[in-house]
Amino acid sequence: MKDSMASASQVNLLKQKLHLAKAALTELDEEQNEKLQTLLQFIGHLSLACKGQNVELDNKLAKLRHLLTKFESVEEALPELVDIEQLLKKQYNHVMVQLEDSRVSLSRVIRQIQRIDSAPEKIKKEINYFKKDLGKPFHSFWDYIPKVEQLVSFYEEILEDQLRHGEAIKISPKHRQLAHELSQMISEVEFRKHQRDQVLTIKDRLSNDIEVDSLIEAYQTILTLLLENISQEKSASQEFLCALNDSLTVVREVVTDSCNNSQRSFQLKKQINHELYSRVDNVGEAIINIDDIHNLKSQVTEQLASIRTSLGRKEALEERELILLKKSMDILKKEVNELGKEAADYKERLFEQQKINLLDSLTQLPNRAALEERMEQEFRHFQRHKQPLWVAVADIDHFKNINDSFGHSTGDKTLQVIAMALKNSLRDTEFVARYGGEEFVLLIPEVNATDIEQLLNRVREKVKSIPFKFKNQRITVTVSIGAAQILENELINETFDRADAALYRAKHESRDRVIIDV
Numbered sequence: 115m116k117d118s119m120a121s122a123s124q125v126n127l128l129k130q131k132l133h134l135a136k137a138a139l140t141e142l143d144e145e146q147n148e149k150l151q152t153l154l155q156f157i158g159h160l161s162l163a164c165k166g167q168n169v170e171l172d173n174k175l176a177k178l179r180h181l182l183t184k185f186e187s188v189e190e191a192l193p194e195l196v197d198i199e200q201l202l203k204k205q206y207n208h209v210m211v212q213l214e215d216s217r218v219s220l221s222r223v224i225r226q227i228q229r230i231d232s233a234p235e236k237i238k239k240e241i242n243y244f245k246k247d248l249g250k251p252f253h254s255f256w257d258y259i260p261k262v263e264q265l266v267s268f269y270e271e272i273l274e275d276q277l278r279h280g281e282a283i284k285i286s287p288k289h290r291q292l293a294h295e296l297s298q299m300i301s302e303v304e305f306r307k308h309q310r311d312q313v314l315t316i317k318d319r320l321s322n323d324i325e326v327d328s329l330i331e332a333y334q335t336i337l338t339l340l341l342e343n344i345s346q347e348k349s350a351s352q353e354f355l356c357a358l359n360d361s362l363t364v365v366r367e368v369v370t371d372s373c374n375n376s377q378r379s380f381q382l383k384k385q386i387n388h389e390l391y392s393r394v395d396n397v398g399e400a401i402i403n404i405d406d407i408h409n410l411k412s413q414v415t416e417q418l419a420s421i422r423t424s425l426g427r428k429e430a431l432e433e434r435e436l437i438l439l440k441k442s443m444d445i446l447k448k449e450v451n452e453l454g455k456e457a458a459d460y461k462e463r464l465f466e467q468q469k470i471n472l473l474d475s476l477t478q479l480p481n482r483a484a485l486e487e488r489m490e491q492e493f494r495h496f497q498r499h500k501q502p503l504w505v506a507v508a509d510i511d512h513f514k515n516i517n518d519s520f521g522h523s524t525g526d527k528t529l530q531v532i533a534m535a536l537k538n539s540l541r542d543t544e545f546v547a548r549y550g551g552e553e554f555v556l557l558i559p560e561v562n563a564t565d566i567e568q569l570l571n572r573v574r575e576k577v578k579s580i581p582f583k584f585k586n587q588r589i590t591v592t593v594s595i596g597a598a599q600i601l602e603n604e605l606i607n608e609t610f611d612r613a614d615a616a617l618y619r620a621k622h623e624s625r626d627r628v629i630i631d632v
């Protein structure tokens with residue numbers, strides 16, 4: 115009995131112990147699960163950090179992350195882990211090879227930079243240190259990236275230094291040609307007064323030894339000035355059109371008002387006339403129907419009074435009409451006067467512009483466009499009257515020497531003086547234009563073949579006798595002239611070509627002479 119009681123208490127004790135052990139085991143299980151969960155999460159995050167290196171590895175890791183989300187599938191993940199481990203090893207080796215390749219490439223680039231002799235000394239030293247540093251292997255991309263950044267900054271510094279102190283682009287014959295063409299173009303375009311000093315400075319710069327930067331700047335400035343002129347011209351035309359439009363609006367309003375007034379007056383007058391006719395009819399009827407003279411008298415007097423009133427109204431209406439008409443006429447007159455003034459101003463501006471467009475701005479002689487106009491005119495005259503007409507081309511001899519020895523502005527002054535001399539040596543009916551550069555064209559009508567050579571030699575002598583003095587040196591400037599007379603059935607351009615060919619011959623036969631094409 116005693117035993118059975120002791121056994122029972124032992125069983126109870128064991129039961130309690132078992133219970134406690136079970137509880138402790140469950141607690142341990144939960145704790146472990148929690149740790150495992152944290153570990154799995156950590157693996158998941160780690161695998162995400164590896165993403166983007168290799169597609170196969172990415173896929174494997176994605177699958178692993180999926181399996182690790184549930185305890186039940188952790189077992190399935192084990193074979194995957196083996197594959198992934200191998201892939202990771204391969205990837206590591208691959209990255210190390212890549213890093214080494216990159217290090218070698220950087221060394222190659224740095225050797226190239228070292229060849230830039232003009233690099234500043236300070237950068238050259240830094241590059242040397244950098245090159246030594248490149249001797250150590252890279253362990254990760256974080257060793258590589260700062261090196262690339264450093265290399266880029268070397269490039270930047272060298273480039274900046276070269277831009278700051280770099281040699282200007284060398285001027286070539288092509289640039290000189292461009293400078294010359296721009297200078298010619300400037301001479302042919304008329305600039306506004308306030309622009310002229312700027313243009314002269316540019317012209318001066320173009321004629322001396324110009325650098326490419328200054329040439330580009332000159333082109334830019336001239337273009338800006340031309341655009342400014344075009345836009346001013348445009349706004350002047352717009353102003354005129356606006357004034358024209360405003361005036362037309364006023365005129366239209368006045369005419370509409372005046373029409374409306376006439377319409378109203380016409381209706382009123384019609385009404386008054388109707389009243390007058392009816393009063394006159396009344397008088398007529400009274401005369402027929404009323405026998406009693408007193409009665410008739412009073413009826414006629416009454417109708418006459420009404421007629422007078424109507425006539426008075428009609429007169430007042432006509433007077434008002436006249437006043438309105440006068441007012442309208444005054445407004446119209448004022449508008450037409452103002453418009454006339456605007457039109458005259460505009461015409462003047464156009465005329466001035468036209469005149470400017472036909473003048474060479476350096477010599478103030480007619481320019482090439484004016485010459486073409488005049489040639490046509492003389493040609494038409496020749497066709498009608500068959501009077502002699504000569505075309506002569508004059509060219510200054512060795513003009514380049516003047517520019518080269520005394521400068522372009524002296525060359526410009528020489529051109530101006532010779533232009534004046536040519537102009538003064540001709541009659542009013544004769545014409546001289548600057549054809550371009552140092553070449554002039556003369557149109558000489560009504561001179562016989564026997565006299566032309568003498569006339570042109572006089573012109574040549576006149577130029578030769580100009581007492582030029584440059585840098586205290588007495589200089590004689592001469593011209594060569596070629597001339598041709600227009601022939602029956604010849605176009606004037608053909609005559610010009612013959613004159614030009616004669617000039618060519620004069621140039622080759624010693625210059626300072628006149629040759630007539632016969």
Ligand SMILES: Nc1nc2c(ncn2[C@@H]2O[C@H](COP(=O)(O)OP(=O)(O)OP(=O)(O)O)[C@@H](O)[C@H]2O)c(=O)[nH]1
Pocket residue numbers: 294301476509510511512513514515517521522523524525526529550551552621625
């Ligand atoms: N100062 C100045 N020079 C000009 C102008 N237009 C052209 N020239 C120069 O005129 C010179 C003409 O030279 P070339 O065509 O070689 O002739 P050249 O020296 O007169 O010699 P020949 O005609 O053969 O006797 C060039 O140097 C041009 O630059 C100008 O408007 N002003």
